[in-house]
Amino acid sequence: MRKLLPILIIPTLASCSTMQSTKTAEVLEVVTADLARADGSWAGVATISKRTDGIFFSLTAEAPSAGTYGMHLHAVGKCQGPDFTSAGPHWNPAMKQHGRDNPMGAHDGDLPNVDATADRKITLEYKLTDIVLSGPMGLLDADGGSLIIHEKADDYKTDPSGNSGKRIICGVFKSGNRS
Numbered sequence: 001m002r003k004l005l006p007i008l009i010i011p012t013l014a015s016c017s018t019m020q021s022t023k024t025a026e027v028l029e030v031v032t033a034d035l036a037r038a039d040g041s042w043a044g045v046a047t048i049s050k051r052t053d054g055i056f057f058s059l060t061a062e063a064p065s066a067g068t069y070g071m072h073l074h075a076v077g078k079c080q081g082p083d084f085t086s087a088g089p090h091w092n093p094a095m096k097q098h099g100r101d102n103p104m105g106a107h108d109g110d111l112p113n114v115d116a117t118a119d120r121k122i123t124l125e126y127k128l129t130d131i132v133l134s135g136p137m138g139l140l141d142a143d144g145g146s147l148i149i150h151e152k153a154d155d156y157k158t159d160p161s162g163n164s165g166k167r168i169i170c171g172v173f174k175s176g177n178r179s
């Protein structure tokens with residue numbers, strides 16, 4: 001993890017059940033998803049932190065192999081293997097079409113493709129556009145929300161899912177205070 005934004009280490013620590021929450025005044029809300037593969041094995045952790053300076057996404061995950069993978073926020077907080085269809089479609093509160101390159105898009109849940117290195121690791125963090133986390137229009141609405149990583153790259157235009165293939169990794173977002 002880069003040292004540029006040390007505050008992002010906090011949600012990572014918060015995901016460890018033995019750690020006490022150590023929010024600073026800058027962090028307003030944190031949601032974390034433990035990621036699992038279709039067979040239920042551990043595959044990483046994703047965190048969304050709402051801060052006074054924006055909403056930040058961070059991910060540490062282990063892909064099946066080096067390569068590029070599609071990734072989205074999905075509408076339902078339920079990860080039932082092996083196909084993870086329980087997670088529903090892409091999170092889309094604004095009722096748009098799929099894809100950042102689609103003139104009718106994009107879904108709020110459309111995230112950039114991710115690259116896994118030769119050792120299969122995915123590690124990233126970036127600022128999200130101002131999505132809503134809580135409330136009826138939020139990612140964590142009544143039926144929750146999830147993160148899905150797909151077997152193939154997203155083409156950024158094909159509605160509704162960017163031709164990204166099977167869902168191979170899934171995690172349900174939960175409120176970050178898990179100590």
Ligand SMILES: [Cu+2]
Nearest residue numbers: 071072148150
């Ligand atoms: Cu997806």
Ligand SMILES: [Zn+2]
Nearest residue numbers: 090098107110
């Ligand atoms: Zn989409």
